[in-house]
Amino acid sequence: MPSPIRLLLIDDHAVMRAGLANMLNANPAFRVIAGADDGANGLALFREHRPDVTLLDVSMPGVSGIECLHLLRAEFPDARVLMLSSSDAEEDIVQALEAGACGYVTKTARPAELTAAIIAAHAGERVISPALERRLAERASGSTLTAREIEVLHLLRKGMTNPDIGRLLGISPRTAKAHVAAILEKLEATDRTEAVTRAFERGLLKV
Amino acid sequence: MPSPIRLLLIDDHAVMRAGLANMLNANPAFRVIAGADDGANGLALFREHRPDVTLLDVSMPGVSGIECLHLLRAEFPDARVLMLSSSDAEEDIVQALEAGACGYVTKTARPAELTAAIIAAHAGERVISPALERRLAERASGSTLTAREIEVLHLLRKGMTNPDIGRLLGISPRTAKAHVAAILEKLEATDRTEAVTRAFERGLLKV
DNA sequence: GCGGTCATTGGCCAACTGGCCAATGGCGGA
């Protein structure tokens, strides 16, 4: 038998880490060599252990999963990272794949799917669960917010008025209004309140 | 040694269930006797196995964790249920405890905390992790929305105007406005958009 | 270099918003 695939787990849920470690170590094909509860630690442990595959949780306090992925890939372009997520927000998925993740598995996946995904990731393949592909397709039909619009969106959620936004961004209230209008259209919302709701639903905004 | 505590796991995350089962079964004090991925199945399995302690995930599709808890306690008032959650939204916690949960553990808790909580729950004690108690204290200072206000909140998130809300609820736009005003004050928001954001943050609204 | 996207700004207007005042009827707990 070939030597086991060496795994690094990065997830702020200690219970999940312990559970995953137990489960994966029970399979001789894998060996969990380290676990981190945060992106920064994860990065440090990666440098130290150079795992074959890293399982990275998307949502973490501090350095988020996506940020961590960016940092990791910047430093180790051939790192094999499999994103693990409890959310199926399209935004996360798209960002993860764009940032070079080898795959994206939701925690609702059956254990066998996870092990299969790990093996595939180790082999350098890209794996995405079927349910996620459907979501990606949806995405294609939807529009993407520009950086500026995202910025405005974050002010919107705080209840800022167009004049407020203008002041904060150093632009005219008119322009703020134009951005808001663009946001409304792209998110298919009738007003800023619904826009914020939809942004939460799409994962553009996080709780 | 006493006989192991018989556990039922209800969590829509199969990976988490498998991981937890592996981890807990490794401890002779516990025995995981069944796992469900959904409230309805969980209830059925409870009837069948009558576990000593049930670990119940808060957020699940279909019958939510809180609903499941209600149903479970209605049928088996002395069921020992430990809520397990990835969210630390105060609303969930409060609702869970009010619905009769023996405890509330977030998935970021260390495994030892979880096992301690299970043992405590089995003994009929109530356990809440320290971090959560702090949140509950916060809650005390905050105000609670009335049923009507919650109803209005759900319309607000959809981007409805006061006239819209009035029409839908069969009341005057003035009254809708009064409810919105009450919501704004209670959520400490300056406008409906911020109110929706805060509602998401507090767990009053779910994605 | 040209066309496309993006950020920027202007005017006009009907509608909606949130704040402030005040009042009534119902229902449940002390």
Place this chain on the structure above:
DNA sequence: TCCGCCATTGGCCAGTTGGCCAATGACCGC
């Protein structure tokens, strides 16, 4: 029974909103 909370509604007003029209300069990829 009385108090307090809740749902209900009204008027008034300055401020904000979103829709519609149109325009400019910057930057990017083909």
